[in-house]
Amino acid sequence: MSALSLSQWQFAITTVYHFLFVPLTLGTVWLVVGFQTAWYRTGNVKYLKLTKFFGKLFLINFAMGVVTGIVQEFQFGMNWSQYSRFVGDVFGAPLAMEALLAFFLESTFLGLWIFGWDKLPKRLHLSMIYLAAFGSMVSAYFILAANAFMQHPVGFEVDPETGRAVLNNIGEVLFQNTAMIAFFHTLAASFLVSGAGVAGVSAWMMFKNRQVDVFRASAKTGAWVVLISAVLVSISGDMDMKIMVQQQPMKVAAAEALYTTQENAPFSVLSVGDLSGDQATNIIEIPGLLSWLATGTWDGPDSTVQGINDLQAEYAQKYPQYAAETNFTPYVPITYWGFRLMIGLGMLAALYALWALFALRGGRVPRSRFFAFSSAVIVLFPLVGISAGWIFTEIGRQPWVVFGQQLTADGVSPLLSSAQVWISMIGFTLLYLVLAIIEVKLILKAVKAGAPEDPVLDPHGDAEKAADKQLYFAY
Amino acid sequence: MDLDVLQTIWFILIAVLWTGYFVLDGFDLGVGMLLPFLGKDEAKKRVMINTIGPVWDGNEVWLLTAGGATFAAFPLWYATMFSGFYLALFLVLVGLILRGVAFEYRGKGHTDAWRRRWDWAIAIGSALPALLLGVAFGNVVSGTPIEPLAGSAPDLAGQLNFTGNLFTLLNPFSIVVGLMTLTVFLTHGAIFLALKTKGDMHAVAKSAAIKLGIVAAVMAVAALLWFQAYSGHVAVTLPLALIAAVAWLVALFLVLKDRDGWAFFFSAVTIGLAVATLFAGLFPNVMVSSTDAAYNLTIHNASSQHYTLTVMTIVALVMTPIVLLYQGWTYWVFRKRISTSMIPPQVSAPAPEPMANAAG
Incomplete structure (x- = not known):
């Protein structure tokens, strides 16, 4: 394999892996914020137990998110130096801002939160997790703005002399609709992932008859989070689709395996492509739905959605600098099924949330085996969905x-x-595999251990009184 | 502001970021490397880990910021260096992954074998960046084979690539620079341990700091004097190197006198001066080409354009003081020395499955 293909594989493996931990932590940290705030305001120890329990799960994931994130920042230069040369003037700025504005905030205040229980007054300690959670969100924002530039480059011009991109409007890069909507959509989906995680784990704990009163509260919280996020994910996804059809029509066509431009375009629920790869046969389709999703109209000229074959011809003309045989079409089976998996799994999670809320209504505690096993499985659905x-x-x-x-x-x-990339790719993959096994083991172990039965109620400020007192928390 | 001025500002800012990284992560890399050697029992090990527990992650962000800032301000430097030093950086990443996960996971298992494995993950994961980042710096300042791709476009600077391999990087001078960072961080870590602990741990840290400090002094003097042969401004870098050596001796003397806080301060000053020496000698280059001086990457041909540098200058000037302020506050919050007697018992093993109805 060429260094190019290997670098693509390495980037794909490390990014997909990194992004398993990112949405989980991005949403879970706010659920932990919610539990700790509830404890702070009500004094109910149940919420302190939930803070500790989900805080621990959050930290196990966060550690993985941090270390796999460093790889990403380095890879742009290591494997994609021509890309870095071309866009560095533009793309480097949001990355540097992310480090300065977000990473410091996140890591510093998370350290204070983990170790600060007995060192800081209660209210100040609570604000530490708020700041860390805010830092994570800022981080997501900058990296999505950087990614949005790759999807829809704005705020720059290409220097004719050097052939490199030169930034001329940072506001456009940071605040273009592609970035804003991607942020909205990704954040909502991350809450969906985390809500499902919290609800699923809590349902399992109830089934195991462990601290039922505690986990009933978190199951309900998780289910509500899933439901509300599902609505927000749909709204933002719809917005995303409508700008995508203008900015990257090929992506929309590939998502639908729509080969010819048409009005009143159908949404295909199931389709098979033929071997030549330039057409597809829909087995189940909903007439006009794609047009409506992409343009907001069902039929008429406004509902036109461009097809792959027509776009390919258009791009071949528009970009004469590339060889005539250049294929401007993405690999359709992945875009088609990725798009469907994303939507389908998200919808299933929303249905689960409705079921969970029904099962939890009026103080009920669902204990059926079927519900428990469904809950355990549903934890994974939105995670696979967001990845897809x-x-x-x-x-x-x-x-x-x-x-x-x-x-x-x-x-x-x-x-x-190729040899260099083989070494790093195999190295990262093996290391990530081992770490994945360890991480899953630790998560299961932490779940099994349950919430602390008797967390010290008010440790805050104790350490100040006695010099040699035991630390409240230590690694 | 003139482009020249902005480029110089960013050269200085990147030196500042590396100084921040080496001063801060330097000591937690040092503590990490010392873990299997000074942590003779579990209590001592946990004291060591907990001295850096709340701060190591924030310290490491200085590296990410240095990387991000290089990308934003000098994209051609970032591109040439990161693609050229590929395998070395891969090993640095493996190290950072291992140690980052290890800090969080070590205490979450309950067998000695589990903890022992993570101890070595911390030690090796700390040693790899401590050594290899020094080697990388040695190569940047002394020069590596860099030349334009064949059939280059008129944009010469955009075509400059490192043409060596991993073994090109392992030249004597750069290895000496790597050994300098390795031993200086070991000492810096031991001094930090002395500052943050009391009781038996303090005594162990103090004696280690002295012994390691002497080895580090030899390495640092060798590296910084040898560097004068490559330095573009010996009139500046030689005095800086000599002051650094004096500051180091002062630090070691203060360790002996149990003035741990001041010792750490002088150790940090030494690291700052060493970074300043290397950057001053490098200026205005950012990567020296051993092939031909015409192929040097400089602050002029490797930088972003005026607009980007202006935007980033504003962001950096506003944010860096704020970051320093709240990171400084963290150290204030965790200012107390810790001892083995203050370490709480490890979180208990998983609770047994309760009987039906027992819970709730």
């Missing part, structure tokens, strides 16, 4: 690394040898 969504987004942009500006093939480091 991002795989769709990134594969759907191909063959571009910066849409309309640079092909992925032109972004790779020119002198990188």
